[in-house]
Amino acid sequence: MVHEQAARAGDASPRLEGRAGAAWITRLAAPLGGAGSGPLAGLRFAAKDNIDVAGVPTTAACPAFARTPAAHAHVVQRLLDAGAALLGKTNLDQFACGLNGTRSPYGAVPNSFDPRYVSGGSSSGSAYVVATAQADFALGTDTAGSGRVPAGLNNIVGIKPSRGLLSARGVVPAAQSVDCVSIFARTVAVAARVLHAAMDCDPEDPYGRSLAMETRPLAAGFRFGVPSTLNFFGDAPSQAAFDSAIAQLCALGGEPIEIDYAPLAQAAALLYDSALVAERYAAVREFFDAHEAEVVEPVRGILAKGRDYSAADFVEARTKLLALGQRAAAMWNDIDVLLVPTAPAHYTIEAMQADPVALNRNLGEYTNFVNLLDYAAISVPASLRSDGLPFGITLIGRAGSDFQLAELGQRFHHATGLPLGATREPLPPMQALPLIAAAPTVQVAVVGAHLSGMPLNGQLTERSARLVSATHTAPDYRLYALPGTVPPKPGLLRVAAGEGTAIEVEIWEMPLAHYGSFVALIPAPLGIGSLALADGRSVQGFLCEPLALAGAEDISSLGGWRAYIASRSAAAT
Known part of the structure; x- marks a missing residue:
């Protein structure tokens, strides 16, 4: 197999400039x-360079460790068998030990929006090549947040699957009992397709398992947990962005519930501040003991710390973790999904290198506990902050909820209207996701205060309704402004052929399960009936009782409610 290997960050490819060349190894x-x-x-996809590709050196960002495998990692083979094409191997924090993307002798991978800032890690290169559209998706790994933090900092999607859902055979372990292969893409739909294609209970992976997957989308009125304590480390733009994300999730029909974050935070602390860190040392013990000087700091110090613990210390730490997991499990009695910031702050590369341990720990404030407690997670873009840097949220659920989280994540992502990654491309239409059962739906035509942007549109969105199209009725209707209604509402009346006109409407589709509660909100003299559209179809839609239109203003000549509201605003000025 022919390949080219970049020796240092300065070996930038023709398609990249300057430090961005460090994204590829x-x-x-x-x-x-x-x-x-x-x-x-x-x-087309890329693989993090702790994942084996046959005939290509696996370095784990440590040149002295490099070895050339004879076979693909199981997950790479699954993706090739599914028709994807592999472009190469990407840079990472050495031995997948870090959340910032600066701990590699091949160079610090920059943020795709501003090269002064960190990309997040350890799957830094994988996130960068996806955000910049050099690859359609990429594989990372995630032990403490490495498949989520780079997604949040680069305006892309990062799926951290349930443990064991994707095989880790052929992956250089970081902490093998909690490692996951992760997926980066610019849309949830692509990431979910990749997850579905890569899923496999690999009998040769000691931690592989078969899971019962949740296939039902979350219903309107879902409850999402918000930590009782939130720390943004003085980063006001991230705090404001998270507040906006809470409001957006409420607009999608969610109800925020405060949860006790203490057991989650205590579990997260065990990852590096207890004997659990011995598992990181054990993953590369033979190499590390012989070549310790070849490992960069602070990775060297973290791995060396793992030698200081006894087997009894490790058992004690595992028991403490299980106890914290029992405490944390109580929150699922009150919530369907947990919401956290993917990363609470942005840091420059210069600041990270000046204080690499403390700032790296800050980036993992809301990630470290997830794998330890056997949860699934997806990071999705939420907004561009006031300074233009991306902000992402993470949705967390119980093991097996991967596609349910993806369904909610896709709805949230598309509601943001953000561009794809670091490109200026718009989001494509939402797509049906693998394994998610399609719930029965009903289409309803709205003509007035329920139009998008109008005062009652929330009655649709909170029932998980989505806008299908803007169109017109058949030319058989008259539109009236009803007097004394709050907020102002129109009445639509079907009339005899030749006496009407086409009226602007929007077609919204909502789960059938929520249709009854929507109809119950409609006040007299309005009601729901069969509405004829300009293309000949009939859908459910708003109509008005004829007797209620006595004295109402006929506004049919304006063609729709938006034009009428605009005319009133113009008259007022």
Whole structure:
């Protein structure tokens, strides 16, 4: 297999400039093609360089560790068999030990929006090449947040699957009992397709398992947990962005519930401040004991610390973790999903290198506990902050909720209207996700105060309704402004052929389960009936009782309610 390997960050590719070249460690001279057809045909991907690709050195960002495997990692083979093509290997924090993307002898990977800032890690290169559209998706790994923090800091999606859902055979372990292969993409739909194609209970992975997957989307009125204590480390733009994300999730029908964050925070602290860190040392013990000087700081210090603990210390720490997991499990009695900031702050590369331990720990404030407590998670873009840097949220659920989280994550992401990654491309239409059962729906035509942007539109969105199209009725209707209604509302009346006109409407689709509660909100003289559209279809829609229109202003000539509201505003000025 032909490949080219960048020795340092300065070896930038023709498509990258300056420090951004550090995103790649090995880029193949030609893509490694997969199967000729399959669910991922036409997609190109990259793999973090702690994941084996046959014939290509696996360095784990440590040149002295480099070895050339004879076989692909199981997950890489699954993706090739599904039709995807592999572009190469990406940079990472050495031995996947870090959350910032600066701990690599191949160079610090910059943020895709501003090269002065960190990309997040340890899957830094994978996030960068996806955000900049060099790859359609990429594999990372996630032990303490490495598949989520880079997603949040680069305006892309990061799926951290349930433990064991994707095989870790052929992956250099970080802490093998909690490691996960993660997925980066610019949309939830692509990430979910990749997850579905890569899923496999691998009998040769000691931590592989078969899970019962939750296939039902969360219903309107879902409850989402918000930590009782939140720390943004003085980063006001991130705090404001998270407040806005809470409001957005409420607009999608969610109800915020405060949860006790203490057991989650205590579990997170165990990852590095207890004998659990011995598992990181054990992962590379033979190499580390022989080549300690070849490991960069602060990775060297973290791994060396693992030698200081006894087996009894490790058992004690595991028991404490299980006890904290029992305490934390109580929150699922009150919530359906947990919401946290993906990363609470942005840091410059310069600041990170000046204080690498403390600032790295801050980036993991809301990530470290997830794998330890056996949860699934997805990071999705939420907004661009006031300074133009991305902000992401993470939705967390119980093991097996991966596609349920993806369904909610897709709805949230598309409601933001953000561009794709660091490009200026708009989000494509939402797509049906694998394994998620399609709930029965009903389409309803709205004509007045329920139009998007109008005062009662929230009655639709809080029932998980989505806008299908803007169109017109058949030319058989008259529109009236009803007097004395709050907020102002129109009345739509069907009339005899030749006496009406086409009226602007929006078609919204909502789960059938929520339709009854929506109709119950409609006050007389309005009601729901069969509405004829300009294309000949009939849908449910708002109509008005004829007797209620006595004395009402006929506004049919304006063609719709928006034009009428605009005319009133113009008259008022």
